[in-house]
Amino acid sequence: MIKKFFLFLLIVMLLLVGVVLFNTFTFKSNQQPLSALPAPELSETTLKNFQQALSYKTISYGDPSLFDSSQFIGFQEFLKTTYPKTHETLLREIVEGYSLLYKWEGKNPDLKPVVLMAHQDVVPIEEATKSMWTVDPFGGVIKDNFIWGRGTTDDKINVIAIMETVEKLVSENFQPDRTVYLAFGHDEEIGGKGAVAIAKLLKERNIAAEFVLDEGGIMTREKVPGLTKPVALLGTAEKGYLSLKLTVTAQGGHSSMPEKETAIDVLAKALNTLRSKPFEPEFSEPMHGLMESLGPEMPFVQRMAFANPWLFKKMILGTYSQSNTGDAMIRTTIVPTIIEAGIKDNVVPTVATAVVNFRLLPGHLSGQVIEDVKIKIDDKRVNVAPLNNNVSEPSAVTPVKSFGYQKIAATIQKSYPQVITSPFLVIGATDSRHFAEVSSNIIKFSPMIDPIGFHGIDERVSLESYKTALWFYEQLLRDLN
Numbered sequence: 001m002i003k004k005f006f007l008f009l010l011i012v013m014l015l016l017v018g019v020v021l022f023n024t025f026t027f028k029s030n031q032q033p034l035s036a037l038p039a040p041e042l043s044e045t046t047l048k049n050f051q052q053a054l055s056y057k058t059i060s061y062g063d064p065s066l067f068d069s070s071q072f073i074g075f076q077e078f079l080k081t082t083y084p085k086t087h088e089t090l091l092r093e094i095v096e097g098y099s100l101l102y103k104w105e106g107k108n109p110d111l112k113p114v115v116l117m118a119h120q121d122v123v124p125i126e127e128a129t130k131s132m133w134t135v136d137p138f139g140g141v142i143k144d145n146f147i148w149g150r151g152t153t154d155d156k157i158n159v160i161a162i163m164e165t166v167e168k169l170v171s172e173n174f175q176p177d178r179t180v181y182l183a184f185g186h187d188e189e190i191g192g193k194g195a196v197a198i199a200k201l202l203k204e205r206n207i208a209a210e211f212v213l214d215e216g217g218i219m220t221r222e223k224v225p226g227l228t229k230p231v232a233l234l235g236t237a238e239k240g241y242l243s244l245k246l247t248v249t250a251q252g253g254h255s256s257m258p259e260k261e262t263a264i265d266v267l268a269k270a271l272n273t274l275r276s277k278p279f280e281p282e283f284s285e286p287m288h289g290l291m292e293s294l295g296p297e298m299p300f301v302q303r304m305a306f307a308n309p310w311l312f313k314k315m316i317l318g319t320y321s322q323s324n325t326g327d328a329m330i331r332t333t334i335v336p337t338i339i340e341a342g343i344k345d346n347v348v349p350t351v352a353t354a355v356v357n358f359r360l361l362p363g364h365l366s367g368q369v370i371e372d373v374k375i376k377i378d379d380k381r382v383n384v385a386p387l388n389n390n391v392s393e394p395s396a397v398t399p400v401k402s403f404g405y406q407k408i409a410a411t412i413q414k415s416y417p418q419v420i421t422s423p424f425l426v427i428g429a430t431d432s433r434h435f436a437e438v439s440s441n442i443i444k445f446s447p448m449i450d451p452i453g454f455h456g457i458d459e460r461v462s463l464e465s466y467k468t469a470l471w472f473y474e475q476l477l478r479d480l481n
């Protein structure tokens, strides 16, 4: 009887190994070989225009009173004089004060339009880091085959590469097959009111775009372990954003005869509970897409795992959860960001508050997360409420099979040989999250390779990236049928 059981077990094991190996060896690459247009020149003018764009301090400050409109007006004048033919041919509107919307009429009115997005604003240089920069952050310096400065990677490379390309094509009397909108917000770094207004305007005009392309993913040679080829990560969804305020009110009093449990104790316990009871990890749709796209290109062990996620789910999730970025890809994250209580060293405070920030996986709506948080804390003394209505739900997921995804993936492969394209989940927030009603196919991707210093010191992008971006936009715009 026992012998029979072991025989049965052996057969099951062999079948399992057979299925796993079969899946691994038949896990075929979904990358297409394509032929490309010749790469564009990085002429002196093309370089100078990017350098000059960086000299405008189009900064979005946390404190709105610091907003310097003259920098934005200057930048927009610069665009006008640098790209005159674009401004003759395309219709330009100013939205919400300083955001720009251009319309380039397409040849075929039966085809749905596309929207190319980028933002004009940049983040400030922190006072404490000013002296740590190798170059003047607004000097537009070219050094060691990189273009240096605030806004190079985020996001002036896209504004300028798009404008350069449109100017070139308009000068040839080229007209795109579809109508193309260019949407350049002016306050992406502080919430994107400009993008909200542009999206509203397009919606009012009944414009349903075939796809929207905005920043989000990049190309990388370094960031995906196990891969020898470069990878282009196309954001097909964006995590949601929620901040909750936890408030505890209790008997205060003199610190010489404290209560058994104070407001601070109760709050600390709640925060500790939240951190020690994280949301369960899971594969979102972009993560499944990533495994399907990258798996066939990986070394044997990873390929076997990605080919059989039904069996190796725990192992894959375990590996991802080891790094902060990996963990953020597979989980709704929880982190306290502000804590306040107390005014004097010998007074026990009556009120203690904390703000906890959550980034929501696709499908995890804020209402449900709030309920789950209350259940996790399980303490009626802790009041849980959303902070300032600063909530954005996780985005819908753009299908990999959509025209937009396929077109952009193919264009990337034509602009950067050997690159593997893959969907992925964008962890941060972009302006395109406001465009859900303009298109159900939103792709978040900047055609640059391993940019450095995003939002930080010595922000820079390689000349190779700039060239790739120009090549990418030219091939995309020429082939929008």
Ligand SMILES: [Zn+2]
Pocket (backbone or CB within 6 Å): 119, 154, 155, 188, 215
């Ligand atoms: Zn950005």
